[in-house]
Amino acid sequence: MTRERTPHLVIVGGGFAGLWATRALASERIRITLVDRRNHHLFQPLLYQVATAGLSAPDIAAPLRHILGHQRNVEVRLGEVTRIDKQARSVQLVDGTSLEYDTLLLASGATHAYFGHDEWAKDAPGLKTLDDAIALRRKLLLAFERAEAEPDPEKKAAWLSFAVVGGGPTGVELAGTLAEIARHTLRNEFRHIDPASARVRLVEAGPRVLSTFPDVLSLKARRQLEKLGVEVLTGTPVTSIDSLGFQLGEQFVPARTVVWAAGVAASPLGATLDVALDRAGRVLVQPDLTLPGHPELFVAGDLAALTQADGRPVPGVAPAAKQMGKHVADTLRARLHGKPVPGPFKYADYGNLATIGRMAAIVHLGKLQLSGVLAWWFWLAAHVFFLIGFRNRMVVLLNWAVAYWSYQRSARIIFGDVKPPKDPTRG
Amino acid sequence: MTRERTPHLVIVGGGFAGLWATRALASERIRITLVDRRNHHLFQPLLYQVATAGLSAPDIAAPLRHILGHQRNVEVRLGEVTRIDKQARSVQLVDGTSLEYDTLLLASGATHAYFGHDEWAKDAPGLKTLDDAIALRRKLLLAFERAEAEPDPEKKAAWLSFAVVGGGPTGVELAGTLAEIARHTLRNEFRHIDPASARVRLVEAGPRVLSTFPDVLSLKARRQLEKLGVEVLTGTPVTSIDSLGFQLGEQFVPARTVVWAAGVAASPLGATLDVALDRAGRVLVQPDLTLPGHPELFVAGDLAALTQADGRPVPGVAPAAKQMGKHVADTLRARLHGKPVPGPFKYADYGNLATIGRMAAIVHLGKLQLSGVLAWWFWLAAHVFFLIGFRNRMVVLLNWAVAYWSYQRSARIIFGDVKPPKDPTRG
Incomplete structure (x- = not known):
């Protein structure tokens, strides 16, 4: 038992980047708070199957609490983050509370965008x-x-x-x-x-x-x-x-x-960091996925914009998000043990x-x-x-x-009272 | 080919009573319109499993169009019925249209009731x-x-x-x-x-x-x-x-x-019939499940109140609804073929x-x-x-x-952005 304070890692977003980072740190002496505004991790690549009634929602989603229930160094927090204060090292939540962090991983993903329309x-x-x-x-x-x-x-x-x-x-x-x-x-x-x-x-x-x-x-x-x-x-x-x-x-x-x-646009949380963003609102990160001057602040997944040494950008796909999450975990683990940190992030394209x-x-x-x-x-x-x-x-x-x-699609259930939509030419 | 007009049966409600009647008439020369305000038949006995996240919605529901797709004498109509006009023999829908019938089976079921609260x-x-x-x-x-x-x-x-x-x-x-x-x-x-x-x-x-x-x-x-x-x-x-x-x-x-x-109360459609109802709003039907003076108007399932010859009421359970639906079908089939109609409805309690x-x-x-x-x-x-x-x-x-x-429950997905509910003592 040491008397040192256990460092606190806050991870915003339980998507591929956030969840993979969390799991890779399971055996480390670090306190993790994973914040998400939804109670589930979503397997986004199959989302279109739910939309087209081939699968039902629970087939492609799992409760974060369940996935992480046995990982004792993690606390799952259901909540919506409104702002990051990188000077104060704190994450503001919509309910008025805030979380202080030693290290932050911002992985709040992307949403669809209409290019100004x-x-x-x-x-x-x-x-x-x-x-x-x-x-x-x-x-x-x-x-x-x-x-x-x-x-x-x-x-x-x-x-x-x-x-x-x-x-x-x-x-x-x-x-x-x-x-x-x-x-x-x-x-x-x-x-x-x-x-x-x-x-x-x-x-x-x-x-x-x-x-x-x-x-x-x-x-x-x-x-x-x-x-x-x-x-x-x-x-x-x-x-x-x-x-x-x-x-x-x-x-x-x-x-x-x-x-x-x-169209895809990055999560609006990137804009609260007060740093350079690309056209899609993604945060321009350094090769180790941190922000310049803020080695304690990582951005990963769809919210991060990184051009690799060979000039190729990291694509916004699930495997890249997972790899980024793991890379962040590797960097933190090396820091915790005083070992050399891994080199710049490289996307392994399988x-x-x-x-x-x-x-x-x-x-x-x-x-x-x-x-x-x-x-x-x-x-x-x-x-x-x-x-x-x-x-x-x-x-x-x-x-x-x-x-x-x-040829049947089992999830063809329309929820709610069904009033067929009005014809737009009439209304 | 005869030149007679094919009689038109309208069935309101795709629950156990309505659906079982529809299927039992598959091979008859009768035109059936099944109206429901939802697109699915629901296996209500397992509804609590969806509420408690053990099953997902499509596990216990099937689209009516799919169930009846191959039954060529049926047309499924998605719509909400607002009123029955038993003199004009017509069913009014919320979209302003109406359906004329030769025979009607009203099986719109029940909802929960708060006894005046x-x-x-x-x-x-x-x-x-x-x-x-x-x-x-x-x-x-x-x-x-x-x-x-x-x-x-x-x-x-x-x-x-x-x-x-x-x-x-x-x-x-x-x-x-x-x-x-x-x-x-x-x-x-x-x-x-x-x-x-x-x-x-x-x-x-x-x-x-x-x-x-x-x-x-x-x-x-x-x-x-x-x-x-x-x-x-x-x-x-x-x-x-x-x-x-x-x-x-x-x-x-x-x-x-x-x-x-x-508490359970019958569907409000019963009240539009202008006939005697019991305390729960159910329609008091005759032993053949028709209304007095209206042999062309059947009521079945949870909406029907019937005390059998032995003094026992028919319970509001799924098997009773199915049996009533079949009894209506048997009566109609006998009428179509000019044969003797079956006796009074008797609930077979299995x-x-x-x-x-x-x-x-x-x-x-x-x-x-x-x-x-x-x-x-x-x-x-x-x-x-x-x-x-x-x-x-x-x-x-x-x-x-x-x-x-x-011990896991797969459907523990909370839909929507999750803002944990406010504490009622504060709001």
Whole structure:
């Protein structure tokens, strides 16, 4: 027993960066407080499955208290952080309390952004939280209900017109899955519409979808999307969105359901640090993930912007967040034991996967490039393996197996009293 | 092909009565419109499991369109019925449209009732829909969070004080499961409270819990509840409920979380029929489940009040609702084919089960009376078997198996931004 005070590490955010840092410090003599405004860690890569009713919320989320219950040096605090005071070394919470820290890891992630068009948010919701996913599920399912009840053929078609804005991984997954739902899941279930006649458009301002992949895989992804029934529109940015549809260059495209998967902005907490941010609001960190002049203040995950020595930026993906979290833990462990700290953070890129739909995916691992069925199995195995918590893995696998053979999506529940949405042309 | 007009049957409500009637008429030449304000059939007997985070919503609900997708003589209509006009033979919907019928089956069920104390609703929510269950889950989990964050010991204890009002099956299940959560599921997860110190009270105005069972089973249920850590208070009615607790005779019992499982009232649609209702608002039907003078208007399920020839009332339970639905279908089928209609409705009582908690239940089947572990396995098998839809059965079984061995409850997700509730003494 020493008489030294146990140092206090505050971690803001129980996402991949925060949680991985916490777990890597399990056996250290350090007091950790993990603050999150939600009670669960979320496996974000599968969020689109909740939005499209393939999985239920608890399949992809686990309570932070449960994950960390047995790690005795951690206290989980449910609360919303409003501000960091880096001079006073304190974290302010919305309930008026504050937490003093010796070391801080800020890992509060990112949210979706509308590039200065926040007025689009109400007609083109995004997908970052479980609540977003449940709301989107409701909106998608109600659009089919509304189409079924609509006597006017033109309006019927507008309710059956779906668009996803943004051709990154989330946009591609959503568009592919939506096409699958329309063509297969809902088959036979309506009497006044043919769900398969729904149009699903994927709109990407840049020249190609999944632009972080090599050209050839990107093209294969496009082919697979088209095979699933998605119309892929590239090269033209959306210039306005309202409840009736969206403007694409000269053309107005009617669509009662538009989903936003185009932009990401860092958590607003970065701005309270009073340091340099990049265009997306991310904090420009040093190679050891600290702030200049503040070796006790780390930023990791989607909130951190770092260009590595080789000139490549660290991507905003789950593996990078985990690695950053671990790097922070390694640095702290070295400091605690008076050992040399690790070198600058380097992202170990083990590959890049994206799923497109039923039996369709692309995989890029170094020289290995896969697409189609094989890539899909690869993607499935990787995602089930990385799901946190043993129970979730089994249940998710079983859900998928059943969904696969039956084309059914088990989570097609609309919460709340269902008043089909009003037609926007009338209200 | 005949030139006769196909008769139109409108069924209001996709619960057990409405759905069982619909399915029993699958091969008849009749046009069926099934109207429900929710898109799913709900397996209500397991609703308490969603409220207590053991199951997720889609485990116990299935989309009506999916269940009936292949039954070509049915159209599912998502909508809320506001009124029945039995002279004009039409059903009014909230969106201003109406449905004309040749035959009507009104099976819109029941909701919870506060015996003229609707002001209790906000502090003592009930449990009838999936939304109720999700809201209750949130309230229960947040009470523990609030206790963890509360510095004042008296208030901490009040947040850890739970009460369930009503000693029927739902109340017993909720109280038993709550005690299990406090004593087992949340163990090790908090740093400033011991969840096992939570007090769970079950309050029943009558002399015993589960009063539809024989005395000896009722007593065994009480013993099992007490073994699980529930304090059972019988013989005194609750006379007031507010955000701080409830009044029980002379005594005010502090409890920040009170759940209402005491009263049931029939759907308000019964009152629009302009016929005799019983005290709970249920429609007094004739032995063939029709209204006097209206052989084309059937009422079934929890909305129907019927005393059988032997003087026993038909109980408001799922098997009775299913049997009524089938009886209506049998009567209609006989009429369609010009055959003699079946006799008066008789409830076939195949037994009565109630679960209490982990490995605790009671079973009453004729002369067979079971309690404890064996009864619990019996209850489990029966409930999994009766869950609608094959997928649900498998997943629910797996969820339960894992939950059983691990004491974990997979659905402990709080939706939405979590601002722990304000302490009512401050606000």
